Amino acid sequence: MVGFPLHGLLASEANVTTGTLSALAGLRNDTRFLQITAPVQPGNSGGPLLDQSGQIVGVVVSKLNAVMFAKATGDIPQNINFAINGAVAKSFLDSQGVEYETGPSSRKVEPAEIGAAAKKFTLLVECYR
Numbered sequence: 001m002v003g004f005p006l007h008g009l010l011a012s013e014a015n016v017t018t019g020t021l022s023a024l025a026g027l028r029n030d031t032r033f034l035q036i037t038a039p040v041q042p043g044n045s046g047g048p049l050l051d052q053s054g055q056i057v058g059v060v061v062s063k064l065n066a067v068m069f070a071k072a073t074g075d076i077p078q079n080i081n082f083a084i085n086g087a088v089a090k091s092f093l094d095s096q097g098v099e100y101e102t103g104p105s106s107r108k109v110e111p112a113e114i115g116a117a118a119k120k121f122t123l124l125v126e127c128y129r
Helices: 066-073 086-095 110-121
Strands: 019-022 033-036 048-050 056-063 082-084
Touching: 033 056, 048 110, 056 086, 082 086
Parallel strands: none
Antiparallel strands: 019 033, 033 082, 048 056, 056 082
């Protein structure tokens, strides 16, 4: 995944983080989401989730609320983060008339190469009050 975690505190350029797709559904088996192990911080939301070929397969959106979970269960969750499933993102783009290209996820590409390519199409968007 590529994003700008803790922008203003960490590096100003996009960061590339690797992880694993750990489930094809989110909380309560919600298939609109993918569960991922890559660390998610404020500033990662909206960033692309990429497969081993460098194709976008989702959009990073959130992480499990560790404090709330710990209070409820007595255990601190680790590496439970979520991305919108690529099919959901594609459906949204279609409904809004946004054009995009698709490609095959055929060959495995090194993470550094994927990150370098993704940094070219991942931009920081900030909202100010």
